[in-house]
Amino acid sequence: MATETATRNQRKTRTGVVVSANADKTCVVRVENRKKHAIYSKMITTSKKLHTHDESNEANVGDTVMVMETRPLSKLKRWRLVEVIEKAK
Helix, strand or coil, X not given: CHHHHHHHCCCXXXXXXXXXXXXXXXXXXXXXXXXXXXXXCCEEEEEEEEEEECCCCCCCCCCEXXXXXXXXXXXXXXXXXXXXXXCCC
């Protein structure tokens, strides 16, 4: 049982901003990643939209949230909401 909890804690976590919360129990989170271009050494910002399971509909547009990788919950949802870090102003 101890090894099972250890492997559960190795799941990926990401922090991002909620861009859509229209669907029931689902929100879309934009995660931004900054990396340096290999040749030109310029910082590039890339973003990815993650469809996230939000059981209690607590996240709203503009909130900063933490999401965790999980098993497939639907066609697009592969992440679940862990916590709302900061509410939108």
